[in-house]
Amino acid sequence: MKCIRCKKKAVITLKRHNAAFCAECFLHYYRNQVLKNIQKNKMFKKDDRVLVVVSGGKDSMALWDVLAKEGYNVVAMYINLGIGEYSNRSQEVVENFAKKNNLPLIVKNIKEEFGLDIYKLSKTLKRSPCSVCGTIKRYLFNKVAYDNGFSVIATGHNLDDEAATLLGNILNWGESYLARQGPVLPQTHPKLIKKVKPLYTLTEKENMYYVLLNKIEFLHEECPYSVGARSILYKELLNELEEKSPGTKQRFLIGFLEKGKKHFKEVENIELKECKTCGHVTTTEECSFCRLTKVSNTVS
Secondary structure, three states: OEOOOOOOEOOEEEHHHOEEEOHHHHHHHHHHHHHHHHHHOOOOOOOOEEEEEOOOOHHHHHHHHHHHHOOOEEEEEEEEOOOHHHHHHHHHHHHHHHHHHOOOEEEEEHHHHHOOOHHHHHHHHOOOHHHHHHHHHHHHHHHHHHHOOOOEEEOOOOHHHHHHHHHHHHHOOOHHHHHHOOOEEOOOEOOEOEEEOOOOOOOHHHHHHHHHHOOOOOOOOOOHHHOOOHHHHHHHHHHHHHHHOOOHHHHHHHHHHHHHHHHOOOOOOOOOEEOOOOOOEEOOOOOHHHHHHHHHHHHO
16 A cells, blocks of 8 residues: 555555555654644644643653644643552653653652542542542643643643543533533633643544654553543444444544534533632632642541
């Protein structure tokens, strides 16, 4: 099979596009997809300060690399969640990449800095580890971005992630979530930083190809707490559909964004307040993160 762009021997086939690429042309396609997503959705400009969320996995490492190579003003941020060897290894991956490429990196450790233990909090609150983890990460990424003058937070969510989230929101009729689903979550309060997903049209496999072709080190294993997560089931179901009908995920997500999203409205008149403890944005008197830290102090 020949490359659709240069006619050399192809090494990568993308069934959903009915296309094949050589290594060089695939990287050209990948970069163009990212740049197109940024420009089409007005995510950020070259002079914006962008905080890139990194975990050490293939998606966030691909995002970090491509944005840095394209000349965007990016700083990466990693949170060590205290999940044993998994967290230690992922921190090593991001620190090695930052050092090798002379890129700025912010590292936070929730155990050392805040005394938080996801496993203990999960058991005490009877919430899933993913729920506790999500609360912590959303708070810290936004706080660091706000405190350090970043104009946007970029995450490595890919097409598979977004399609699975959409399926879950539809199955549960999460109308407010459906209204907000998309590649850009705009700033609705001076202390809530805009969030964007530049890889939302690229698949997990395409991100894998990108890091392999660029010889970027990444963490292969998944978080041990993600085992049994419903999002994995949704991804498996969508993978079956994709295998039988290539392009299903893309049609599902893009079709919703272009035709379906407009039929859902966000819950209006939500009063945003400043947390009485830390001063950041919340809908209650005290934010979820500060409540977590108080619970943590009682179980530690």
